[in-house]
Amino acid sequence: MSTALVLVVEDSELLQRAIACYLETLGYDSACVGSAEEALASDVVDRADLAIVDVGLPQMSGIELVGELKRRRGDALPTIVMSGRTDTEGRVEAFDAGTDDFVAKPVAFPELGRRLAQMLRLRDALLDAQAARERAEQANLYASEAAALLAHDLANGLAVSLCNLEFLAEFHAWSDDEERDACSSSVRALRKMVALVNNFVEIGQLEDAAVVARPSRVGLSELLEDVAGLHRHEAEIKKARVEVSCAPDLEAEVDPVLVERMVHNLVGNAIRYVNEGGAIRMAAEVRDGALAIEVGNTGAPIPVEARGRIFEKYITSGDTRKRRGMGLYFCRLACEAHGGTISVDQRPDYPALFTVEVPAVANASRFSAAAAG
Amino acid sequence: MNAPLRQRMLIVDDDADVRRGLGRVFARSEFSVIEAPDAECAIRVLRGMEPHVVLSDFQMPGMDGIEFLAQVRLKHRKALRVLLTGARDVRVAAQALNRGAAHRLLLKPWDRLDLLGIIRLAQRCSNEHPTARSLELVR
Numbered sequence: 422m423s424t425a426l427v428l429v430v431e432d433s434e435l436l437q438r439a440i441a442c443y444l445e446t447l448g449y450d451s452a453c454v455g456s457a458e459e460a461l462a463s464d465v466v467d468r469a470d471l472a473i474v475d476v477g478l479p480q481m482s483g484i485e486l487v488g489e490l491k492r493r494r495g496d497a498l499p500t501i502v503m504s505g506r507t508d509t510e511g512r513v514e515a516f517d518a519g520t521d522d523f524v525a526k527p528v529a530f531p532e533l534g535r536r537l538a539q540m541l542r543l544r545d546a547l548l549d550a551q552a553a554r555e556r557a558e559q560a561n562l563y564a565s566e567a568a569a570l571l572a573h574d575l576a577n578g579l580a581v582s583l584c585n586l587e588f589l590a591e592f593h594a595w596s597d598d599e600e601r602d603a604c605s606s607s608v609r610a611l612r613k614m615v616a617l618v619n620n621f622v623e624i625g626q627l628e629d630a631a632v633v634a635r636p637s638r639v640g641l642s643e644l645l646e647d648v649a650g651l652h653r654h655e656a657e658i659k660k661a662r663v664e665v666s667c668a669p670d671l672e673a674e675v676d677p678v679l680v681e682r683m684v685h686n687l688v689g690n691a692i693r694y695v696n697e698g699g700a701i702r703m704a705a706e707v708r709d710g711a712l713a714i715e716v717g718n719t720g721a722p723i724p725v726e727a728r729g730r731i732f733e734k735y736i737t738s739g740d741t742r743k744r745r746g747m748g749l750y751f752c753r754l755a756c757e758a759h760g761g762t763i764s765v766d767q768r769p770d771y772p773a774l775f776t777v778e779v780p781a782v783a784n785a786s787r788f789s790a791a792a793a794g
Numbered sequence: 795m796n797a798p799l800r801q802r803m804l805i806v807d808d809d810a811d812v813r814r815g816l817g818r819v820f821a822r823s824e825f826s827v828i829e830a831p832d833a834e835c836a837i838r839v840l841r842g843m844e845p846h847v848v849l850s851d852f853q854m855p856g857m858d859g860i861e862f863l864a865q866v867r868l869k870h871r872k873a874l875r876v877l878l879t880g881a882r883d884v885r886v887a888a889q890a891l892n893r894g895a896a897h898r899l900l901l902k903p904w905d906r907l908d909l910l911g912i913i914r915l916a917q918r919c920s921n922e923h924p925t926a927r928s929l930e931l932v933r
Contacts, residue, residue, distance in 0.1 A: 573880045577809055580903035584815035587906050592822060615903045622880075647907070 457481035491519035686748035717771025833857035
């Protein structure tokens with residue numbers, strides 16, 4: 422490791438020499454100047470590892486110099502101010518200017534040496550932490566970019582497979598139910614993969630605030646029925662019912678894509694945890710001028726201690742060891758993009774009940790009337 | 795009585811499977827589908843064709859889909875222009891929509907309902923297409 426270089430700014434030549442000698446005994450290099458102007462004109466300012474600055478300099482004061490050094494080098498150049506003015510106000514003024522430490526004049530050299538060593542240790546730790554953070558950010562950037570590229574390339578393959586299978590499902594003359602079922606179950610599996618890829622891509626964009634909610638008038642009844650339709654077959658496998666409760670003419674100003682994906686995720690989650698022969702209820706209504714969407718199921722309630730964490734990245738509402746979900750995290754981001762909230766609760770009829778509330782209703786009274794009708 | 799007019803559609807995508815997959819679906823909906831692997835080829839095709847619908851991918855080698863559709867807009871103003879794009883490029887694509895290069899976006903992987911929506915819109919536009927009407931009279 423190279424020897425630390427200490428910039429000493431002191432107008433007394435005698436003290437300059439004494440400090441330089443002392444620093445040499447500690448194994449540091451030093452560069453001494455007699456004024457702030459001289460210091461700022463020197464390239465040492467850009468190379469020094471630490472600066473010791475006297476307050477009482479001939480023209481620009483040591484306090485001003487510290488401010489300037491901090492503007493130029495920030496935390497990379499720790500400073501120690503020396504001053505004969507040791508009252509609280511004097512010290513506070515030096516710290517307000519940005520100095521990292523303060524020693525009283527006449528200088529007790531052993532104290533200066535220890536403070537200096539401490540400052541350099543802190544500086545090294547800080548620089549190491551900054552470098553580690555930059556490396557982590559860079560790695561994160563690469564990972565995000567690689568993941569986004571992967572998602573992008575997956576999209577083409579998924580699009581083609583899904584398109585062709587849906588085409589077959591619609592137009593092929595199947596000879597028996599087994600063949601038809603093989604095709605439709607592949608379609609469902611692909612749709613799930615599509616939803617996963619879309620969640621993944623949009624989570625990245627929502628996190629970067631690159632995706633904002635683009636509200637338009639949405640018919641909630643139709644939206645809920647569409648999503649229910651996509652999930653009914655899966656629910657039937659668990660002999661569960663999917664019920665929709667929504668006024669037929671309820672409308673709200675929300676982002677249709679984000680809200681549909683959010684409901685889709687909540688229903689997918691409900692089907693995963695609903696009990697055999699149970700029920701999933703989807704409902705929408707206007708409450709106090711906000712749109713409330715509920716998705717509940719008759720399965721086991723979500724443990725109270727887990728409720729605060731399930732909207733975090735990679736956590737599921739069930740066994741956290743499985744760690745498979747980004748769906749609820751997506752729901753939270755999509756809600757936040759609308760300025761809304763999502764919560765989970767327990768009710769006697771629906772022990773696991775998710776509620777989304779978005780204040781995205783253009784004309785609450787009109788929609789309230791619609792909801793009531 | 796005149797036979798129903800098949801609406802002409804151009805699909806531009808460098809992925810042949812995407813072109814064929816989409817082409818099959820549109821062909822079933824009475825579209826006469828022509829495929830092109832890139833914008834330059836598509837422009838050559840358009841010299842001899844008045845399309846009702848042009849569906850183009852965004853990311854392609856050479857000219858991208860937005861620039862291509864902007865050119866289509868100049869010469870084939872009545873054609874419905876649809877931009878096909880991955881979710882990753884959705885911001886750029888949305889800008890294209892706002893600037894008027896495309897009428898609609900179709901996101902990859904597309905939803906069957908989205909595709910049906912595009913087909914219905916294309917059919918509606920085609921029926922109102924002045925070129926289509928005049929051709930019908932000639933027949």
